[in-house]
Amino acid sequence: xxxVSQHPSWVICKSGTSVKIECRSLDFQATTxxxxxxxxxxxxxxxxxxxxxxxxxxxQGVEKDKFLINHASLTLSTLTVTSAHPEDSSFYICSARTGxxxxxxxxxxxxxxxxx
Amino acid sequence: xxxxxxxxxEMSVQEAETVTLSCTYDxxxxxxxxxxxxxxxxxxxxxxxxxxxxxxxxxxxxRFSVNFQKAAxxxxxxxxxxxxxxxxxYFCAFMKPHRTGANSKLTFGKxxxxxxxx
Numbered sequence: 080x081x082x083v084s085q086h087p088s089w090v091i092c093k094s095g096t097s098v099k100i101e102c103r104s105l106d107f108q109a110t111t112x113x114x115x116x117x118x119x120x121x122x123x124x125x126x127x128x129x130x131x132x133x134x135x136x137x138x139q140g141v142e143k144d145k146f147l148i149n150h151a152s153l154t155l156s157t158l159t160v161t162s163a164h165p166e167d168s169s170f171y172i173c174s175a176r177t178g179x180x181x182x183x184x185x186x187x188x189x190x191x192x193x194x195x
Numbered sequence: 196x197x198x199x200x201x202x203x204x205e206m207s208v209q210e211a212e213t214v215t216l217s218c219t220y221d222x223x224x225x226x227x228x229x230x231x232x233x234x235x236x237x238x239x240x241x242x243x244x245x246x247x248x249x250x251x252x253x254x255x256x257x258r259f260s261v262n263f264q265k266a267a268x269x270x271x272x273x274x275x276x277x278x279x280x281x282x283x284x285y286f287c288a289f290m291k292p293h294r295t296g297a298n299s300k301l302t303f304g305k306x307x308x309x310x311x312x313x
Contacts, residue, residue, distance in 0.1 A: 122303045184301060186240035
């Protein structure tokens with residue numbers, strides 16, 4: 080149980096385009112979803128936290144207009160990288176959790192984003 | 196704010212041997228959770244083990260066990276009988292429960308790369 084599906088797993092696109100990444104909880108209701116960014120051999124950097132039906136809370140230094148997060152249902156959150164540029168190339172990981180704080184976060188398999 | 200420190204960037208261990216990964220943290224909270232996550236080359240984040248701060252007994256999951264020293268704010272992971280599949284990055288993480296639940300966030304350490312030699 081507790082499966083989080085993230086799609087796509089790898090995307091390559093041209094500079095200036097927008098890219099949408101989906102994160103789905105397959106067998107549980109995800110009250111809260113988290114989006115992380117990770118550079119090679121480094122730790123996960125939290126970008127934003129989203130609660131179903133409300134606006135995402137962004138971490139300091141993360142551009143809200145660049146990284147649009149939508150959490151419209153209890154099983155789906157999306158991250159849209161708008162007008163992507165090469166410096167946005169990275170590995171993006173989502174995770175999901177139910178509302179109970181004693182439950183662990185479950186992670187998706189990540190999305191490798193390459194902007195040419 | 197909470198911080199998690201993993202001071203060793205890399206470690207190597209012979210297959211079948213035991214290895215201990217270090218983690219310290221800083222917090223003024225009394226109630227919290229600690230985690231070890233594994234990230235193999237596939238880059239999927241896998242929960243290895245979890246410890247509730249109010250529990251004195253160290254958590255154990257098969258070959259993985261922790262040494263939780265609350266007063267010292269130390270949370271090390273011991274891997275017994277190391278296997279080639281244990282090769283991965285390991286992240287120590289801290290979480291403070293929030294009354295609403297939704298605002299509880301993981302704070303990760305920098306991670307350590309563990310290589311298991313055949």
